[in-house]
Structure formats: structure tokens, C-alpha cells
Amino acid sequence: MKKMKKTSKNSTKKNLELLVLTLPAIIAYFIFNYIPMFGAIIAFKDYKAPKGILGSAWNGLENFKFFFTSQDAWRITRNTVGYALIFIVVNLVAGVFVALLLYEVRSRRALKFYQTSMMLPRFLSWVIVGYITYTLLSPTMGIFNQIIEMFGGQPVDWYSKVSAWPWILILTNTWKVIGLNSIMYYAALMGIDKAYFEAAEIDGANRFQQIIHISLPSIKPLMIVLTLLAFGNIFRGDFGLFYVIPRDVGVLYPATDIIDTYVYRGLRTGNLGITAAVGLFQSLVGFVMIVTMNGIVRKVEPDSALF
Amino acid sequence: MSVVKKKRITYRTWINLYFIIMSITFILPFLLIVSASLTNEDILAKEGFKIIPPFIDWTGYKYVFSNVSEILRAYAVTTFQAFFGTFLSVLVMTLCAYPLSRKDFKFRKPITFFVFFTMLFNGGLIPTYLLNYKYLHLGNTIWIYILPTLCSAFYIIIFRTFFQGLPISLVESAKLDGASEIRIFFQIILPLSKPVLATVALLTLLTKWNDWYTSLIYITDSNLYTLQFLLKRILQEVEFLRYMANNTPPGIDLSYLEDMPVETLKFAMCIIAAGPMLLVFPFFQKYFAKGLTVGSVKG
Numbered sequence: 272m273k274k275m276k277k278t279s280k281n282s283t284k285k286n287l288e289l290l291v292l293t294l295p296a297i298i299a300y301f302i303f304n305y306i307p308m309f310g311a312i313i314a315f316k317d318y319k320a321p322k323g324i325l326g327s328a329w330n331g332l333e334n335f336k337f338f339f340t341s342q343d344a345w346r347i348t349r350n351t352v353g354y355a356l357i358f359i360v361v362n363l364v365a366g367v368f369v370a371l372l373l374y375e376v377r378s379r380r381a382l383k384f385y386q387t388s389m390m391l392p393r394f395l396s397w398v399i400v401g402y403i404t405y406t407l408l409s410p411t412m413g414i415f416n417q418i419i420e421m422f423g424g425q426p427v428d429w430y431s432k433v434s435a436w437p438w439i440l441i442l443t444n445t446w447k448v449i450g451l452n453s454i455m456y457y458a459a460l461m462g463i464d465k466a467y468f469e470a471a472e473i474d475g476a477n478r479f480q481q482i483i484h485i486s487l488p489s490i491k492p493l494m495i496v497l498t499l500l501a502f503g504n505i506f507r508g509d510f511g512l513f514y515v516i517p518r519d520v521g522v523l524y525p526a527t528d529i530i531d532t533y534v535y536r537g538l539r540t541g542n543l544g545i546t547a548a549v550g551l552f553q554s555l556v557g558f559v560m561i562v563t564m565n566g567i568v569r570k571v572e573p574d575s576a577l578f
Numbered sequence: 579m580s581v582v583k584k585k586r587i588t589y590r591t592w593i594n595l596y597f598i599i600m601s602i603t604f605i606l607p608f609l610l611i612v613s614a615s616l617t618n619e620d621i622l623a624k625e626g627f628k629i630i631p632p633f634i635d636w637t638g639y640k641y642v643f644s645n646v647s648e649i650l651r652a653y654a655v656t657t658f659q660a661f662f663g664t665f666l667s668v669l670v671m672t673l674c675a676y677p678l679s680r681k682d683f684k685f686r687k688p689i690t691f692f693v694f695f696t697m698l699f700n701g702g703l704i705p706t707y708l709l710n711y712k713y714l715h716l717g718n719t720i721w722i723y724i725l726p727t728l729c730s731a732f733y734i735i736i737f738r739t740f741f742q743g744l745p746i747s748l749v750e751s752a753k754l755d756g757a758s759e760i761r762i763f764f765q766i767i768l769p770l771s772k773p774v775l776a777t778v779a780l781l782t783l784l785t786k787w788n789d790w791y792t793s794l795i796y797i798t799d800s801n802l803y804t805l806q807f808l809l810k811r812i813l814q815e816v817e818f819l820r821y822m823a824n825n826t827p828p829g830i831d832l833s834y835l836e837d838m839p840v841e842t843l844k845f846a847m848c849i850i851a852a853g854p855m856l857l858v859f860p861f862f863q864k865y866f867a868k869g870l871t872v873g874s875v876k877g
Contacts, residue, residue: 286685289683290677295728296671296673296729300696303706307701307709310705310709372596375590381597384601385600388604389604391859396809399851402844406610406627409626417626515790538704562698
């Protein structure tokens with residue numbers, strides 16, 4: 272009896288000690304993540320800066336109505352989701368393709384060189400990638416226009432040519448993320464037991480058949496998980512890519528404006544109520560997408576589900 | 579037999595050729611900005627960007643270093659926020675992850691959910707901005723770089739997963755010796771966690787070093803610009819460069835004033851800002867593979 276009491280006292284003390292360790296994180300999360308969640312009520316208010324969030328008058332769904340009936344709604348939703356879908360496909364196909372080829376490289380030094388060069392963009396900020404795209408696209412000095420002129424063509428003012436931007440953004444994004452992406456798939460390929468390939472070779476399977484029957488099925492779980500997780504973020508774009516690379520040029524908005532850049536501009540112009548409504552719309556759809564995708568992951572690949 | 583071998587060599591050669599071309603597309607653009615920073619402004623204007631400059635011209639760098647205070651300040655801000663911010667982040671996140679790794683911790687489930695939920699839902703930019711700027715008055719302070727991004731749920735989960743893999747018997751025997759939880763954490767858990775600490779610290783450092791978004795949103799005081807944000811402004815604003823020219827210290831030839839090497843200067847600064855991360859790049863590389871394996875282990 273006496274002993275039990277001591278243990279329970281010890282366990283209370285232990286739990287308290289452990290709780291204290293988590294406190295800094297709990298406080299930080301409460302202030303910087305949970306309070307803004309409640310602050311999202313501003314989306315339902317006619318926000319006036321002097322009155323503050325709580326003091327401003329309620330206006331129901333007016334902000335949402337205003338946004339959804341504006342012509343921006345379709346444009347930014349289309350761009351956000353459209354680019355996300357394209358990136359999902361390109362990242363999957365390119366990542367797996369490069370990983371499969373990397374797997375065939377036998378020289379360790381060559382392998383290291385290829386991987387290192389592909390990872391280089393991952394270490395550069397979007398701003399510096401912006402400088403790089405500028406050296407390529409600058410209307411007067413850019414490499415692209417030099418090449419076009421070399422073949423006798425007319426130089427193009429890329430920063431006002433809307434139709435070129437989907438391609439520029441897709442290429443830039445692939446360039447920046449393919450290193451990490453392919454290395455993840457490569458790591459998965461390395462995990463395959465070599466005996467499978469040896470057995471297949473004895474059975475007379477060529478490299479291509481080995482890829483179809485061994486490599487791809489083995490990395491399928493990773494492909495599924497990464498893709499589904501990307502689907503969860505379909506309503507979120509990379510602000511750096513869409514803001515810095517096109518240099519926030521207004522003419523290009525039809526091809527470059529996404530929810531994130533739109534919300535940022537709303538913050539700058541002081542349209543806080545409507546912009547907060549757009550932000551909340553984004554968060555809510557994102558939440559539903561992530562939970563749905565996780566549900567699917569749990570069905571397909573129970574071990575890989577986030578929660 | 580020899581035919582098969584020969585065939586294999588050619589097929590590998592094609593793959594290597596493919597990767598060599600691909601590597602060039604990753605390295606050349608970077609060489610392009612190095613070259614631009616070393617090209618004479620007139621030649622740049624006349625002939626455009628080149629992979630190899632016709633001759634090396636240091637004017638851009640001379641300009642940057644003739645009015646170095648702006649950059650030094652941005653370097654100081656970036657260094658402080660990146661290193662101190664990373665230190666605090668890792669400390670707070672590991673402190674939180676350790677109890678969550680303990681199956682015998684009573685509040686494990688609710689706190690895990692509390693942390694995890696932030697990955698699923700957020701208030702959005704506007705409420706966050708109003709809170710930080712208007713209510714907490716963090717705008718135009720160095721703390722805006724450090725406090726709101728203190729914890730990342732993703733990294734907490736990675737830490738927790740790693741700690742769970744450590745033998746629990748270590749903790750139990752230390753407890754029998756009368757060690758407190760905090761002592762166990764600092765003297766037993768942390769020293770055993772160097773790989774995961776290094777991985778997350780490096781990733782956090784990288785993110786913080788490359789951060790320009792926080793300055794964009796919260797900073798108007800140019801003394802508090804980060805390096806990347808300063809760069810971003812320079813890329814788009816020529817006025818800033820004029821300002822630098824007007825503040826050229828005596829002793830520098832003022833005839834440059836009219837035709838300031840705007841383009842060259844931009845790229846010289848770009849190289850100076852990218853430098854430190856590229857120097858630690860190989861070091862990062864080493865830990866990256868490890869980090870990926872840690873990250874993919876399910877919690």
C-alpha cells in the first residue's frame with residue numbers, strides 16, 4: 272500500500288516534469304498557431320483597422336460572396352489547382368525516371384557528382400533562382416533571346432508574354448525540386464533486395480522488364496504516398512515560385528496569380544476582410560483535402576498514413 | 579559473352595551522357611550569375627549575359643564593398659536569426675518531442691494532437707499578420723524572425739520518432755539513480771541523438787538563411803532586412819542602387835555615378851549572399867541522405 276502510493280506520487284511528479292518540458296512548445300503553438308485560427312473570424316467581419324478584430328462589425332458571408340462573384344475567384348483557383356496538378360504529375364514522372372536512371376549508374380563518383388549538381392538548386396533561395404531566371408529571360412541581355420537572335424528570330428519580352436509563363440514556371444519548379452525528389456525514389460530503389468534482380472536476370476529478363484516487374488512495384492508505395500500527400504496541398508502554391516520568378520508583374524497575373532499571391536496583395540492593399548475570407552477558404556479546403564487524402568493513404572498503404 | 583558485355587557498356591554510356599547533360603543544366607545557370615557578376619557593365623549591356631566573361635571585371639564587387647555597411651547589416655541580421663533561431667527552435671522542439679516519445683507520459687496523446695493539428699489547419703496569412711504585427715508588435719523587430727517559426731510539427735514528429743527508437747532501459751536505469759527528467763534529457767537523450775539533431779538543425783538553418791518572406795511581410799526598417807530580402811529588393815529596384823551610388827565614400831571615382839554598374843552590382847551581391855550556403859553545401863549533403871531515412875520512418 273505504502274509502495275503503491277509512492278509510485279503514484281512518483282508518476283505524478285514524472286508527468287509534471289515531462290509536461291514542463293513541453294510547455295515552451297505548447298505556449299508557442301498556442302500563441303502563433305491557435306490564436307490566428309480563432310482570428311480567422313475576421314473573414315466574417317467588416318474589418319476596420321481602428322476597431323480591431325473583435326470591435327469590427329459582423330457581416331456574415333458578405334466577404335465570401337464578394338470574392339466568389341469576382342472574376343479573380345476563378346482565375347486564382349484555376350491557377351492554384353492547375354499548377355499543383357501539373358507539378359504532381361511532372362514531379363512523379365520526372366522523379367521516378369531520374370531515380371531509375373541513377374540506379375543504373377555504377378561509378379560512385381559519377382553518381383555523387385550527378386546527385387550533388389541536382390541538389391544545388393535546393394540550397395538556393397527563390398530570390399537567387401529569380402536572378403538565374405532573369406539572366407535567361409531578360410529581354411535585352413537574356414540567354415534565351417541571344418539564342419533566338421542567333422537563329423535570326425525576334426527577341427521576346429518574356430516578362431509580358433503571358434502564354435510562356437506556364438512553361439517557365441513548370442520548368443523552374445522542376446529544376447528546383449527534382450534533386451530531392453529523385454533522391455528519395457533512389458533511396459527506395461536502393462532498399463530493394465538485389466536477389467530479385469539476379470533471379471530475374473537468370474530467368475532472362477532484360478533491364479526494361481526488370482524495371483517494370485521489380486523496380487516500379489517496389490517503389491509504388493512511396494510513389495502513392497508522395498503523390499497523395501501532394502494532393503493534400505493542392506490548394507497551396509509555393510509563394511516564392513509564383514511571386515519572385517515572375518517578379519510580381521501585373522500583366523502576367525492571368526498565368527501567375529495563385530491564392531497565396533492574391534492573399535499577399537490583399538494584405539498590401541488593406542482589403543483584409545475579403546482577403547481573410549480567401550485565406551480561410553484555402554485553409555478549409557486544404558484541411559478537407561489532407562484529411563481525405565490521409566484516409567485514402569490509410570486504405571492503400573496503412574503504414575504510410577500520417578495519422 | 580563478350581557481346582553482352584559490350585552492349586552493356588554502351589547502354590551505361592548513354593545514361594552517363596544523359597546525366598552529364600542534365601548536370602550541365604543545373605550548373606550552367608549558376609555559372610551564369612557568377613559570370614554576370616564578373617562582366618563589365620558595358621559589355622553586359624551590349625552583348626548580354628555570357629557563360630564566360632570576355633575579361634574579368636571586378637567593378638561590381640568594388641561597388642558592393644565600397645558601401646558595405648548595408649550588406650554587413652543584412653549579413654548580421656541573417657546570421658543572427660539563422661543561427662540563434664535554429665538553436666532556439668531545435669531546443670524547444672526536442673524538449674517537446676522527448677516527452678511525446680515516452681509511452682508512460684500521461685498527456686502524450688492530447689499534446690501530440692495539439693502539435694499535429696497545426697499541420698492540418700491554420701488561420702491564414704491575414705489573422706497571423708494582424709496578431710504578430712498589431713497585437714504582439716513583432717513587426718520591425720528581430721523577434722519576428724525567431725518566435726512565430728519556433729516550432730515545426732513535422733520536425734517534432736521526426737524527433738519523437740527518433741527518440742522512440744532509443745532504448746528505454748537507459749531512461750529507467752537513470753531514473754533508478756535518481757536523475758530528473760530534464761537531466762535524463764540533456765545527459766542521455768540528446769548526446770545519443772546527434773544524427774537527427776544535425777539533420778533538422780541543418781534543414782532549419784537552410785530555411786532560415788534563405789528566408790526573405792518574413793522581411794517582405796513584417797519588415798519596413800531597412801536595418802532589419804535579411805540578406806535574401808535585400809537581394810530581392812535590389813533585383814527589382816534600381817533606386818536602391820542609386821542610393822548606394824550617392825553614398826559612395828570619398829576616394830572612389832565619382833565619374834561612375836552616372837553610369838553605375840547596376841546589373842553587375844546586382845549579381846555581385848547575389849554571389850556574396852549565396853556564398854555561405856554554397857560553402858556548407860557539401861557538409862549538408864552528407865547529412866541529407868541520413869535525414870531522409872529518418873524522415874521516412876513512420877512515427
